[in-house]
Amino acid sequence: MSEATFTLDGKTIPFREGQTIMQAAMAAAAYIPRLCYHPGLKPHGSCKLCTVKVNGRHTASCTYQAQPGLAVESDTEELNGERRSLLQMLFVEGNHFCPSCEASGNCQLQATAYELKMMTPHYDHFFPDRPVDASHPEYLLDFNRCILCSLCVRASRDVDGKNVFALAERGIKTRLIVNAESGLLADTNFSADDMAAHVCPVGVILRKRTGFSVPIGQRTYDINPISALPQPKAGES
Amino acid sequence: MVSDADLHVNDAPSRSDPDAAIFGAASLDPILARHNHDANNLLQILREIQEQHGYIPPDAVDRLITSLKIPRVKIEGMAAFYSFLHLQPHGEYRVLFSDNITDRMLGSAALMEQMCRELWVEPGKVSEDGLVSVGTTSCTGMCDQGPALLVNNIAVTNLTAQRVGTLCELIRNRVPLSRWPAELFTVTNHIRRKDILLGSELAPGSALAALLARGAAQTLDEIKISKLRGRGGAGFSTATKWETCRAALGEQHYVVCNADEGEPGTFKDRMLLASCADTVIEGMTLCARIIGAQKGFIYLRGEYRYLLEHLQRVLQRRREHKLLGRGILGHPDFDFDIDIHVGAGAYICGEESALIESLEGKRGTPRNRPPFPVTHGYLNQPTVVNNVETFAAASLIALHGGAWYAGIGTGTSSGTKLLSVSGDCAHPGIYEYPFGVTVAQVLADCGAKNTQAVQVSGPSGVCLAENEFGRRIAFEDIPTAGAFMVFDRSRDMFEVARNFVHFFAHESCGFCTPCRVGTPLLRNMMDKLARGRGSPYDFAEIEKLNLLLQSMSHCGLGHSACNPVLDTIAKFRPAYDQRLLHKDYVPAFDLDYALSQARRMTGRDDTGAHLGEAE
Amino acid sequence: MATAPGPKLKVATVSLAGCFGCHMSLLDIDERLFDLVELVEFDRSPLTDIKHCGPCDIGYIEGGVCNAENVQVLREFRANCRTLISVGACAINGGLPAQRNHLPLSAVLDEIYQSGPCIATGCTIPNDPELPLLLNKVHPIHEVVKVDYFIPGCPPSADAIWKALNDIIAGREPNLGHGLIHYD
Known part of the structure; x- marks a missing residue:
């Protein structure tokens, strides 16, 4: 029996029943930009970077179930332009100063912006006042770079069973909070073994004393663009 | 035609005791017991704690x-998601001025300034003595009797300088809300035009009796024949929704009445719940019979907190009359009861999946769909969520039959629609019309003069200019959840x-x-343009951003957030053009002001210490 | 790089609230500088020491806008340059100087001139009219004037600058592929 397929930018993509467009595309090594999707976690659909067009309608590919015969558009000028605008929004929403960030070169936000050729954040910056939490002996939290993808929230809640992180407030004031009366990571049961310690796509959750150990030129996305890298598996960041 | 059914409310909860610093078990235990120690009821628990103490104390x-x-x-x-909940003391008296455009047109900004001046408090902040905070909130649904405010979540309407003075005095003298003159809390239901819904005196239980006589499946057929469509704005077929839910497998089925009437300019559900609660609840009950639900919820927006006791009394009376609870009308297999959940200041909870999240004691974030609530709703069980007005209409259909109902209105929009009319007109209030009524007719009936524009269905709806007043209120022409805000020629669109x-x-x-x-x-x-710093560049940016919101957003809020701007650009372009004062791009911020610190x-004030505008 | 068909393009360069790193990176194009000077001549620039920029084809701006003088210079560039290029992290998002943006300016000035640990007693915030006043916040240049092109990097590599300049001189949108587009 031939397996069910849909097309992504004209390329035939096989899928299993129950897979989303994103899951099938990743299995077929076809790149769709994404920031809040992780194969080991339930799809969330919040960053909207993975938006594709199905039958002319915009939809998040990480939550849309694949169906036989769908014609999915992804790598088009229109969609990439819209994605670039979303990236620009994420850059002006927080404080993303790449030269001083330990995640630079390994950051999915940055690498996706390279991929989509974002030359400028374009919009006026919000320059929010956000804290840094250095309380934990092994990990540092720099909220300036948080893009509110909820990967750590979901990993901690759904996989680690800990609820170390959550989102508070709403709208542009939405922020990541930590499960302690003090609000400090040191006062939680967060551990380096948690999945939540390894899923941050940007430079918020950082392991201490390991920063800048890989020289510029040899970091993850120095070597290959994000679109060319093998698709991450569950449990890997 | 005009009738005023006054609803006099004096159920305002008393303010917190400022000396009760410790939140003892005595006050928390009854709240927890009332909500079965169930974390799904977290929002209700937090809301009640907040009501008792003015905030949610750390202990x-x-x-x-x-x-x-x-x-x-x-x-x-949760607490930081809902704007009426506070984890820090926010004043013994928390005053929130309704900030809808209709309140503004009636002078709310000046009244708020007056209150801040008289109480020595900065807008949005708590006074130094912890007595009071004064701020703004989204439309409180009192547009027909604005300007309005909420004090500790209870509405005060028809504000004038004199009434604000009275409020300030009561606050300064720390008079508990329960001892405020009852007249302050009067909410009037201006029913201006009645038709089949508001004009019928539906005896409690009559629609249920008709349902039981006819049978559930047959009553669903009547709903189908009636071609009833959801009154929340989207107009989905009610029979299809109920039929899908009825067929869906689940341990429990649920009926949810969406009374989170947050669309600015809408207040018809407020009136329905105040004046026709039985008809609404009866509609929920017959839905329950049809889909096989034993449990229902009314999700009442926090701004309508003043209606809670009234609704609870109606529910209790219906239980006593065997119209709710176990063995309804003597049928041992007909059990259904309703809980009321009160919202806490989040418009997004009017979106049905966000509403369900909120009912489950979570942040009101719209879910990914599919699956839809009809199959995976409250606690992942099949759930019907309908608007207040839809349930009321269903009662009428059960009583009078689907064919009768389908004969009213237009071919694709059967029945009547309640409009909440406000803004520049002589007679703001509730107007019930058969679908198909023209905008011009409504304007004539409400005594609108020199009308420039009508915003139908609130900010997420459509803005109509004069050449469109011949258009009709109907799903096939101008669909609406009910808001009808009128703007005369003196208004700046x-x-x-x-x-x-x-x-x-x-x-x-x-x-x-x-x-x-x-x-x-x-x-x-938009603020940049308002400050006179706009150029054609900004105008183009606004248009681009609107298109992005429309195509990329997760839910209806984002999709429709662009509507007011795109509509007014298309129809009232000069209002924008006159704000594009600059040929070339200028910064959004004032450079000279940016040097002020x-x-x-x-201590400098020489010419080098200032920056003018670029040549 | 193609040879210039007509008269040389006039280029002005300046570092606002920057570190001159993006100028150093321009010099790092090394022997390609010979090709460049065949195509362009420099107006105001640290390379020429000309103090004010006249009518130019291209303005090359590094650094963000942190004080009144930056604003005046930026406006002079915008008024005189047909094409304005924002070069490097500071020009594009405020960069290192913008790290003060979450602090009130008063706290910054107080710490630096009055209450910091290494400040002698009696020191005050300088008020010499010769000194440009600081803005409340540091802004990228595109928040103050219209900018035509951007070359990101801290600094952009010589290869990225060379590629982008070639594209712009040829009338194309700069197109930096993998390895050339960088924010650090």
């Missing part, structure tokens, strides 16, 4: 963590759109990138 948070076995971040994440853009930015849930960041960007761009610190 209450600690106790909830152990009693409900939930993490602290869940409580903190740019300011109308800017008010709506501020509303969307304030109410964005923050889940998806385009809405979370895009709505405040749009707000800032440095001037102050250095």
Whole structure:
């Protein structure tokens, strides 16, 4: 029996029943930009970077179930332009100063912006006042770079069973909070073994004393663009 | 035709005792017991704690963590999502002026200034003695009797300078709300035009009796024949929704009445719940019979908190009359009861899946769909969510039959629609019309003169210019959830759109990138134009951003956040053009003002210490 | 790089609130500088020491806008340059100087001139009219004037600058592929 397929930018993509467009595309090594999707976690659909067009309608590919015969558009000028605008929004929403960030070169936000050729954040910056939490002996939290993808929230809640992180407030004031009366990571049961310690796509959750150990030129996305890298598996960041 | 059914409410909860610093078990235990120690009821628990104490004290948070076995971040994440909940003291008296454009047109800004002046408090802040805070909130649904405000979540309407003075005195003298003159809390239901719904005196139980006589499946057929469509605005077929839910497998089925009437300019559900609660509840009950539900919820918006006791009395009376509870009308297999959940200041909870999240004691974030609530709703069980007015209409159909109902209105929009008319007109209030009525007819009936524009269905709806007043209120022409805001020629349509853009930015849930960041960007761009700093560049940016919101957002809020601007640009372009004062790009911020701190610190005022506009 | 068909393009360069790193990176194009000077001549620039920029084809701006003088210079560039290029992290998002943006300016000035640990007693915030006053916040240049092109990097590599300049001189949108587009 031939397996069910849909097309992504004209390329035939096989899928299993129950897979989303994103899951099938990743299995077929076809790149769709994404920031809040992780194969080991339930799809969330919040960053909207993975938006594709199905039958002319915009939809998040990480939550849309694949169906036989769908014609999915992804790598088009229109969609990439819209994605670039979303990236620009994420850059002006927080404080993303790449030269001083330990995640630079390994950051999915940055690498996706390279991929989509974002030359400028374009919009006026919000320059929010956000804290840094250095309380934990092994990990540092720099909220300036948080893009509110909820990967750590979901990993901690759904996989680690800990609820170390959550989102508070709403709208542009939405922020990541930590499960302690003090609000400090040191006062939680967060551990380096948690999945939540390894899923941050940007430079918020950082392991201490390991920063800048890989020289510029040899970091993850120095070597290959994000679109060319093998698709991450569950449990890997 | 005009009838005023006054509803006099004096159920305002008393304010908190400022000396009761410790939140003892005595006050928390009854609340927890009332909500079965169930974390799904977290929003209700937090709301009641807040009502008792004016905020949610730290020791209450600690106790909830152990009693409900939930993490602290869940409580903190919830409390900071809903704008009426506070984890820090926010004043013994928390005053929120309704900030809809209709309140503004009636002078709310000056009244708020007056109150801040008289009480020596900065807008949005708590007074130094902790007595009072004064701020703004999204439309409180009192547009026919604005300007309005909420004090400790209870509505005070028809504000004047004199009434504000009275309020200030009561607050200064720390008079408990329960001892405020009852007249202050009067909410009037201006019913201006009655038709089949408002004109019928439906005896409680009569529609249920008709249902039982006819049978559930046959009653569903009548709903189908009636061609009833949802009154929340989208117009989905009610029979299809109920039929799908009825067929869906689940341990329990649920009926939810969406009374989170948050669309600015809408207040017809407020009137229905105040004046026709039985008809609404009867509609829910017959839905329950049809889909096989034993449990229902009314999700009442926090701004309508004053209706809670009234609704509870109606529910209790219906239980006593065997119209609710176990064995309804003597049928041993007909059990159905209703809980009321009160919202806490989040427009997004009017979106049905966000409403369900909120019912489950979570942040009101719209879910990914499919699956839809009809199959996976409350607690992942099949759930019908319908608007207040839809349930009321269903009662009429059960009683009078589907064919009768389908004969009213237009071919594709059967029955009648309640319109909440406000703004520049002589007779604001509720108007019930058969579908198909023209905008011009409504304008004539409400005594509108020199009308420039009508915003139908609120900020997320459509803005109509004079050449469109011949269009009809109907799903096939102008669908609406009920708001009908009138603007005469003295109004600045740019300011109308800017008010709506501020509303969307304030109410964005923050889940998806385009809405979370895009709505405040749009707000800032509109504010830039308002400050006289606009250029054609900004205009183009506004248009681009609107299109992005439309295509990339997660839910209807983001999709429709662009509507007011795109509509007013298309129809009232001069209101924008006159704000594009600059040929070339100028910064959004005032450069000279940006030097003010440095001037102050250095004491300089020479020419080099200032920046003019670029040539 | 193609040879210039007509008269040389006039280029002005300046570092606002920057570190001159993006100028150093321009010099790092090394022997390609010979090709460049065949195509362009420099107006105001640290390379020429000309103090004010006249009518130019291209303005090359590094650094963000942190004080009144930055604003005046930026406006002079915008008024005189047909094409304005924002070069490097500071010009594009405020960069290192913008790290003060979450602090009130008063706290910054107080710490630096009055209450910091290494400040002698009696020191005050300088008020010499010769000194440009600081803005409340540091802004990227595109928040103050219209900018035509952007070359990101801290600094952009010589290869990225060379590629982008070639594209712009040829009338194309700069197109930096993998390895050339960098924010650090």
